[in-house]
Amino acid sequence: MSSAPAQHDAPTDTTPDGTDEANAFTELGLRAELLGALAALGYEEPTPIQREAIPPLLDGRDLLGQAATGTGKTAAFALPLLHRMVAHRDGGDPVALVLVPTRELAVQVSEAFHRYGKDLGARVLPIYGGQPIGRQLRALDSGVDVVVATPGRALDHIARGTLRLGGLATVVLDEADEMLDMGFAEDIEAILEHAPAQRQTVLFSATMPSRIDGMARQHLREPVRIEIGREQTVAGEAPRVRQSAYIVTRAHKPAALGRVLDVESPTAAIVFCRSREEVDRLTETMNGRGYRSEALHGGMSQEQRDRVMGRLRAGTADLLVATDVAARGLDVEQLTHVVNYDVPSAPESYVHRIGRVGRAGREGVAITLAEPREHRMLKTIERVTGQRITIDKIPTVADMRTRRLELTQAALRESLLEDDLDPFRVIVETLTDEFDLMEVALAAVKLAHEVTSPGSDDEEEIPQVPVRGPREGRPEAGGRGGDRRGGGRPRPGGNTVQVFVGLGRRAGVRPQDLVGAITGETGIRGRDIGSIEIADRFSLVEVPQGVADEVISGLRSSTIKGRKATVRRDRGGEGR
Secondary structure, three states: OOOOOOOOOOOOOOOOOOOOOOOHHHOOOOOHHHHHHHHOOOOHHHHOOHHHHHHHHHHHOEEEEEOOOOOOHHHHHHHHHHHHHOOOOOOOOOEEEEEOOOOHHHHHHHHHHHHHHHOOOEEEEEEEEOOOHHHHHHHHHHHOOEEEOOOHHHHHHHOOOOOOOOOEEEEEEOHHHHHHOOHHHHHHHHHHHHHOOOOEEEEEEEOOOHHHHHEEEEEHHOOOOEEEOOOOOOOOOOOOOOEEEEOHHHHHHHHHHHHHHHHHHOOOOOEEEOHHHHHHHHHHHHHHHHOOOEOOOOOOOOOHHHHHHHHHOOOOOOEEEOHHHHHHHHOOOOOOEEOOOOOOOOHHHHHHHOOOOOOOOEEEEEEEEEHHHHHHHHHHHHHHOOOEEEEOOOOHHHHHHHHHHHHHHHHHHHHHOOOOOHHHHHHHHHHOOOOOHHHHHHHHHHHHHHHHOOOOOOOOOOOOOOOOOOOOOOOOOOOOOOOOOOOOOOOOOOOOOEEEEEEOOHHHHHHHHHHHHHHHHOOOOHHHHOOOOEEEOOOOEEEEHHHHHHHHHHHOOOOOEEEEEOOEEEEOOOOO
């Protein structure tokens, strides 16, 4: 999940067609404190995974869910867990443990728990590498309700005796396939051995390979099985829509949206967001960038909605920022672009959104801003819809300058063809007595450019996020990489260094153990790791030079196969 939970909107009074949505979450049986938190966050209705998963989880059933990133599964397990928790507990060991593959996801899930459970006094602690362990120790000692952890760091605390699992009522394995791909299988098994046998176990995975099914058979008791995200598309001719996506971190999404819209120059566009709060915030941001933006969400009266739609149809607004519920039934003839500010929660939502453009033979554009973890959901949408989504690069500062110059040139060309320029002839004639005609023209173009394209020339570059397909760079069943230098793993670009790890074959270390430790304790992705060489007493891992210190720090603060290791830059054989 992102820093904001992957989730649709919460209850409002009415939808645009006048139907009552106030009981959308209430009908699921959630306690009043949670309903109040959802309403305050502006969520309007449960996503499909939430509708299916929350009732059996409230009943204490085990659950096996197949759902991709962006479907709202964090709330699907967090809300029932908080519902069953005793409010405002004092002290005590955690009642729930959520295992996640990366520290980024640990933070996001923890933030979601805080938002949902604030009125219950929920104490949530994220545990991951790169964070001072003293802070974690103090929090665990004073008592927590929910621990969200990466497997390696959780096992480290269990070995220290600082994370006690005797009081656990629920264990959640989030993105289980990712954790197995990163080499955490043995860590997960060891953690589950320490958890009480009579517990609720919840497993979510975007894919269901045989090893996930085997884990479910071993650790889940008569689980409810749910599969979300494979709905069939509506029969009929596909709209003429150019579909593309940009992979961007959440922090850079507003800037990326502005740049994409600057390049695309839509006649009119709808930007879909997940919550009312996000709609209002993004509308303000886009107005600050010079777009005539209007918000549309369930918190507005019908009269307010009508005024917004009137301005869009009249051309006095060119950007509509809306939630799915509020945008139901909209048909704007001049609409040219649909933007998914987040990956839609299910493929059919994507189909419905992009169907708003490309109608009646017209061509349209559908753009999706996806966070790195959401790339898999894009592949799911491609598979379900049978349509390709092109991954494009975010426009650079140089691209934006070129585009603004093109817009200035277009404006000048239009003026030369259409406008009466005679009133300004005297100015040009006077100036050419003193300056060269080309210099006069250049100064005029500069002034026109500053007026028509006021973008800042000192914008920062938006980082280009490496793209990895669902199976790109992943090993076959035998494991990650190989035991030899260059074995089975792509070599990263740019300057690289080798990191020495003082554990090898005799300690049972495998390539996937090293990859899992690095990706779990740092922000490094598996594809950024180069060749891996494992000897009897040590291992060498090739990483980009710019992240070597982060990798070394992360490995020093974690354990590999339950053991601490000496970690440093390789010295070319010295001391081995």
